[in-house]
Amino acid sequence: MSRRIAALFAAVVLLVLATTLVNRVLPGWAYPITGVVTTAGLIGLAYWSGLRSAAIGLDRAHLRRAGLFGLMGLGVIALGFGIALAVPALRTFFHDGRVHDLAVGPLLWVMLIRIPFGTVLLEEVAFRGVLPALLGGGDRWRWGPVLGASALFGLWHVLPSLALTSNAAVGAVFGGASLALVSVVAMLAAAVAGVLLLWWRHTGKGVLAPALVHLATNSGGVLVAWYVLSSA
Template identity: 70%
Template sequence: MLLLAAATVLANRVLPGWAYPVCGVVTAAVLIAVARFSGLRLASIGLGRRTLGRAALIGLVGTGLVGLVFAVALAVPELRTFFEDGRVGTPGIGQLLWLALLRIPLGTVLVEEVAFRGVLPALLGAGERWRWAPVLGAAALFGLWHLLPSLALVRNAAVGATMGGLPLPLISVLAMVAAAGAGIFLYWWRHWGKGVLAPALLHCATNSGGLLVAWWVLSHP
């Protein structure tokens, strides 16, 4: 946990933007090394080769479902508000591709899936069967991981409209609880897909896809 705490502070408060994906890759590599040093097999942390095909297939199914949800949201004017996120800004095409194809997949998705759907549940005692204690433990830590990002949530138009009157600490707590819930779902997706590639593809589609949709909405009011 000290490694993850240091990583989130470095990534969100210290390092320049270009170093964000580098920090993610290094953190993920160290986590895998810690797991291996602790005696865990690659399969137990969701990186086994035998189930790679199944994980990819389930991940692609999730990607398709996310795309469908985004398409429906774009088609319904009332739902477009959810994508009016001030954190996106107005990046150029080059910057947008950097964010969607490198910064988010390597700096966010890679480290979060390796940590919270792979290494930490295994270290907490998760096995081939579903075990609630490791799942809930990893999900709770995933919620805490989102403490710093949650402080900027009020810049999202939908969040500001629905929770703008609430104190920022309460909004932050609610966001972390929501992240913990998402962590449970993503671990279930990993459990179904038999590997972290399954939730990683779903996660990447949600974050990078959400960024692209938000950019489109803000650029075409």
């Protein structure tokens, strides 16, 4: 138990260091590298604490099931994006100034490298795999670990939430609200999303299931936003 607590503390410190480095210190090209290195460190901590692959959602025995549920979730996200594109009033939600001026090369970098390795890989292994298991959940659904890991996932978005004011939809919803309020709402939304993604991880019996949903949401969202802004 003492080793599990030490591993949990080390994992949280590692994540705090990682988010500080990528949001405040390192250049953009280092983002996916930091994600891969941090992910490896978290998996190492999990195994050192005595956890095994099934507990952190990396059991190869359930890989096919996790992939199937992940593809199902990906399809639902794609359908949602398609509906949003078909309804002009909903296109406003994709007016994200961060992707407005992206050329094709940088767009592909964001969609295929930055998001998959810097965001999805790290966040799914960390918040749907390692942290819930270190908190006592693992391959079992227990509300304490689920809420604890999801709360940490919300806090993980403190620094990224500071860039949300460049999103036109966010501005339309919150108007002249302070950045602090927008940030708090973003963290709460991330925590709720964390619970839903953990449910999908347990349903699919592996982190691959929520990872594909996460990838579809983030990379797909960037692609749709780029298309909407480029064709405006």
